[in-house]
Amino acid sequence: MTIKVILADDHQLFREGLANLLADFPEIEVIAQAVNGKDAIDKAKQLNPDVVIMDINMPDLDGVEATAQLLKEKPGIKVIGLSMHVDKPYIKGMLEAGSSGYLFKNCSYDELIKAIQTVYSGKKYLSEKITEILIQEYLNKEEIGPSTSSDLTDRESEILKLIAEGISVSDISNQLFVSIKTINTHKQHILEKLNLKTTTDIVKYALKKGIISLE
C-alpha cells in the first residue's frame, strides 16, 4: 500500500530533485508533477492522490487558492504547503484553505517524509517554526496588560499597506479624510511597533509579510 503523491512546484529542477528523493522511499509513490496551481488541481482531480505537496509561490494559480479550490471538490486529499520563508499571511491562508501541513523548503528530507506519513494518517503536520509562530500568536491574543505584542491596530494596518504601496503621506490623508498629522502619527506608531526605522523598511516588511506584492 503506497502513498500516492502529486508534486506541485514551478521549478522543474526542484520537482525532479524531490521526486528523485521520494523515489528512494518505497512507501511513497510520486504519481504526477504539476507546474502550477491550475495544473495541480487538474491532475489531482484526475488521479486522486493521497497527498499533494503544494508550493505556495506559483504562477497562474498560487498554492493557497489552488488548495482552497481543490479541497472544495476533493476534501479527502491531504495538502502539504511548501514555502521558502516565514510568511504569516501565507501560512494562515493555507491553514484556512484546509491544508493538513506546512513546511519550509529548508527542512530536511526526513522531515518531509515524516510530514507525508503524518498527514496520510489523517493527522496534521507543521514544522517546528510554524508551531512556534502559532503558539506565539496564541499567546499574544491571550496576553494581558502592556503586552510586548507587535500587533497593529486595524487603522495602522490599513495605513501600513498604503504606505507600502508607495502612496505619499499627504495622499493617504486625502484618501482617508484625515489630517497629514494623523497619518504621520500612525506611521510613527507602526515604525515603533514593528521595530523599524524608515519608510523603506516598511515596504520590505510588507513584502515579507505578503501584505503587498511586487509587479
Add this chain to the structure above:
Amino acid sequence: MTIKVILADDHQLFREGLANLLADFPEIEVIAQAVNGKDAIDKAKQLNPDVVIMDINMPDLDGVEATAQLLKEKPGIKVIGLSMHVDKPYIKGMLEAGSSGYLFKNCSYDELIKAIQTVYSGKKYLSEKITEILIQEYLNKEEIGPSTSSDLTDRESEILKLIAEGISVSDISNQLFVSIKTINTHKQHILEKLNLKTTTDIVKYALKKGIISLE
C-alpha cells in the same frame, strides 16, 4: 575521473534533491553542500571542487558576490549560477564575476548535467533563455538613435543599491564622501531613467531586479 561538485543553496530540500539526482550520475560527485555564499567560499577553498553550483538568492553573501570573491582566489574553479527568474542584473553580475554558466531552476535535470560537463571541459554554458537575452541586449546596444535603453551609470547603480537598502540620502553622502546635493541629483536621474516616482518605487524596482533582497 569524477567531476567534483559543491552545491550552494539555502534550501536544504532543494540541495538534498539535487544531490540525490546527481548521485545517480557516476561521473559527478557532490563533495559538499553550502547554505550560503560565505559557506560556499569556505568549502570551495578547502575542498577544491571542479564546479560550484551557486544559487543567486542566498542570505549572508549572495551568489554574485560569492562568485566574485571565490574566483579571485581560485580562478580555476567553474561556477554555474542558478536562479529562479529572469533577472538581468543578476545574470550580468554573474557573468561579470566570471561564472562559466547560468541556469534557471526550472531547467531539466538533463540540462544541468550537460551544463556541468560543459563548464568542466572549459567551455561556457548558458540556458536557452539567457542566450536569447544576451542576443537581445547585444542588438539593443547596436541600435542607433534615441535608444529606449534605460541603463544607469555605475555611480547611479551604486547609489540605487544604497537607497534601496534603506540608507538615507545624508548617510549615503557621508559614506561616499560627496555632498548631499550630489546624491540627490543622482537619485533624481535614477528616478527619471527608470520612470519611477518615489523612493518606495526604487526599493521595489531593486527587489524586482534582484539588486537587493529581503531579510
Add this chain to the structure above:
DNA sequence: CCCCAATATCAGCGTTTTGCTGATTGACTC
C-alpha cells in the same frame, strides 16, 4: 458609574528630504 487603557485624531517645531533648475569640471568622441 467612573476610571483606565487603547485608539484615533490633530498641533508645534526643527530637521531632513524632495523637486526643479542651473552650473562646473573632466573625460571621451567625432
Add this chain to the structure above:
DNA sequence: GAGTCAATCAGCAAAACGCTGATATTGGGG
C-alpha cells in the same frame, strides 16, 4: 575644439520626518 555625458555641487520652496504633547471616543473592570 565642439559636443556629449558623467559626476559633482548650489539655491530654494514644498513636502516629509521625528519628537513631544494634547484631545476625544470607546470599551471594559473595579
